[in-house]
Amino acid sequence: MRPLTFMIVAGEASGDLLAAELVPALRSKVIQLAQQPTSDVQPRRTPLEPLFFGAGGPRMAAAGVELAAHLTQHAVVGLAEPLRRLRLFGKLLGQLVRLAVQRKPDAIVCVDFFGFNHRLARAIRRYVRNRLSWFQPWNPVIIQYVSPQVWASRPGRVRRLAADYDLVLSILPFEKAWYAAHAPEVKIEFVGHPVLDRLAQAGMLAWPAAEPRTETDEPPQVVLLPGSRIDELRRHVPVMLGAFELIRSHLRGCAAKMVLPDETLAAQARSLGVPEHVELVHDGLYQALSRATIAIAKSGTVTLECAVLGVPTVVIYKTSWPTYLVAKQFVKVKHLAMPNLLAGEELMPELIQAAATPANVARAALELLNDPARLRALRKKLSQLTAQLGGPGVADRAATAITDLLK
Numbered sequence: 001m002r003p004l005t006f007m008i009v010a011g012e013a014s015g016d017l018l019a020a021e022l023v024p025a026l027r028s029k030v031i032q033l034a035q036q037p038t039s040d041v042q043p044r045r046t047p048l049e050p051l052f053f054g055a056g057g058p059r060m061a062a063a064g065v066e067l068a069a070h071l072t073q074h075a076v077v078g079l080a081e082p083l084r085r086l087r088l089f090g091k092l093l094g095q096l097v098r099l100a101v102q103r104k105p106d107a108i109v110c111v112d113f114f115g116f117n118h119r120l121a122r123a124i125r126r127y128v129r130n131r132l133s134w135f136q137p138w139n140p141v142i143i144q145y146v147s148p149q150v151w152a153s154r155p156g157r158v159r160r161l162a163a164d165y166d167l168v169l170s171i172l173p174f175e176k177a178w179y180a181a182h183a184p185e186v187k188i189e190f191v192g193h194p195v196l197d198r199l200a201q202a203g204m205l206a207w208p209a210a211e212p213r214t215e216t217d218e219p220p221q222v223v224l225l226p227g228s229r230i231d232e233l234r235r236h237v238p239v240m241l242g243a244f245e246l247i248r249s250h251l252r253g254c255a256a257k258m259v260l261p262d263e264t265l266a267a268q269a270r271s272l273g274v275p276e277h278v279e280l281v282h283d284g285l286y287q288a289l290s291r292a293t294i295a296i297a298k299s300g301t302v303t304l305e306c307a308v309l310g311v312p313t314v315v316i317y318k319t320s321w322p323t324y325l326v327a328k329q330f331v332k333v334k335h336l337a338m339p340n341l342l343a344g345e346e347l348m349p350e351l352i353q354a355a356a357t358p359a360n361v362a363r364a365a366l367e368l369l370n371d372p373a374r375l376r377a378l379r380k381k382l383s384q385l386t387a388q389l390g391g392p393g394v395a396d397r398a399a400t401a402i403t404d405l406l407k
Contacts, residue, residue: 007105008054011113016057019111023063025399104138114148121164141166141405153330158183173388191397192390200392204286219253225297235318237272242358307339307382313348314364316356
């Protein structure tokens, strides 16, 4: 008898957090599973706590995952940076395949980071197929937690998912129907979006969703959210600051707060010339949004957090021109911001690449700030999106789906 063993791999800060939320839910579900009566004369599992190891970041380590590699410190975006680190990622991939073969986990949970994690899943599948026998029975279940956005670009990638994964866990409501139409052989479960759990734990979310906030007579409060990577700050901070100065010249008393994920990024933003009249903090995102009239945000998960909290948002994104031009050839969706994708219309103005200028961003923001009726209507539509996201309890639903594979 031995405890169930899980290998978990996350390659970015967002995946590190998602995995850290999953681990305690898995631990609880596995203990419950082991305590259920079975017809086995000799139980194969003990009611001991499961073991967790793999690669990720500090949040996974704090949750009790034994890290063989701190993979999140190598997170990259764009095209050039991954190519420069190709040798490093190849070395890490080989290290993790050897680790899996050595420790033979019962389940391998690949958290987001699809480019790397799919190669890992494929390599382990290949190893198992070549050696599976009566004397070599190791055949782990492999799960991809967060579906790759195959519906947005390069849909041909979906063909390999059924061969390489036993289960795909989706956090977006429309993905299950997309897979049913395009790749019904892929087993997929919609577990909900983790942003709802985080907001609920912070005391910022009533469920079902509360009525949208009403306007006050206070001066407009603008929250600036430039991103969570240094390269994103370098591209977005000057645009946002320039836009706010234009907004401020039209609306006296307007105030701004820039929120960054940590002090390192806050220091980077200061070096880019954040003026004293823009409050700069490295924590308290939800509190800032709860008081915001509007936000100016980099495209990403944060736009969904803005939507759930009912904050009208101007969405921007700038990247290197080679990355943008290549991505433009493959991305087939009409909208970039997730709230717009969910709604099927542009609720949040999107200004991408060359369009993301201070003048354009300020114009879009002022059109919202100067139209209270539009703000009210927009808040109401944003509040209606929350019901699509599955409700709190995402980690518990994900853990249930995983342990169901292991019964």
